[in-house]
Amino acid sequence: MTKGKSSPPKKFQEELKANELLKTDINSITEQDFRTIIVKLIAGLAKSIEDIKETMATNNMENKNRHDESKNAINEIHNKLEVSIARIEEAEKRISDLEDTIIEKQEADKNRHKLIQEQERRVRELSNTVKRNNIHIIGIPEEEERGKGAEGVLDQIIAENFPNLGKEVNVEIQEAQRTLLRCNLNRPSA
Numbered sequence: 001m002t003k004g005k006s007s008p009p010k011k012f013q014e015e016l017k018a019n020e021l022l023k024t025d026i027n028s029i030t031e032q033d034f035r036t037i038i039v040k041l042i043a044g045l046a047k048s049i050e051d052i053k054e055t056m057a058t059n060n061m062e063n064k065n066r067h068d069e070s071k072n073a074i075n076e077i078h079n080k081l082e083v084s085i086a087r088i089e090e091a092e093k094r095i096s097d098l099e100d101t102i103i104e105k106q107e108a109d110k111n112r113h114k115l116i117q118e119q120e121r122r123v124r125e126l127s128n129t130v131k132r133n134n135i136h137i138i139g140i141p142e143e144e145e146r147g148k149g150a151e152g153v154l155d156q157i158i159a160e161n162f163p164n165l166g167k168e169v170n171v172e173i174q175e176a177q178r179t180l181l182r183c184n185l186n187r188p189s190a
Contacts, residue, residue, distance in 0.1 A: 029037075158165065
């Protein structure tokens with residue numbers, strides 16, 4: 001038993017025998033011893049090759065498992081990325097649709113505003129034709145009034161004729177109308 005405990009490991013013994021074989025003079029050993037040493041060396045090499053194969057197989061399996069884990073992780077990340085991209089595309093589509101809706105509503109509001117202004121103009125014209133007791137401003141051509149409107153012409157007249165009135169009191173014209181020039185042939189003009 002003491003011999004087994006003190007002896008070096010088998011692999012070390014085989015390496016030692018190989019080193020001894022290289023150091024020893026081949027002519028000094030017998031052919032039988034040489035063959036025995038060679039057979040032991042070949043057996044040791046075969047055992048070492050088997051150990052290396054097992055180690056490599058274990059390493060290959062570990063590497064394959066790591067590779068599979070990495071591949072699964074990459075696929076999982078890829079799937080999450082695809083889901084995120086799909087969500088982003090859906091959000092962009094919704095945003096685009098909302099922007100289109102906003103633009104359509106803005107255009108509709110502009111058209112509605114234009115229509116309201118046109119209707120207000122028509123109401124003003126109708127109101128002007130219906131009301132007869134209006135002030136007729138002599139000396140102001142209708143073309144000038146069309147550019148500024150009746151309110152604008154009245155503001156200008158007040159500013160020219162009553163300069164202090166505009167500064168003291170804020171005079172705001174509520175409505176000014178112009179009657180159409182209808183000549184009544186039976187009535188004398190003034």
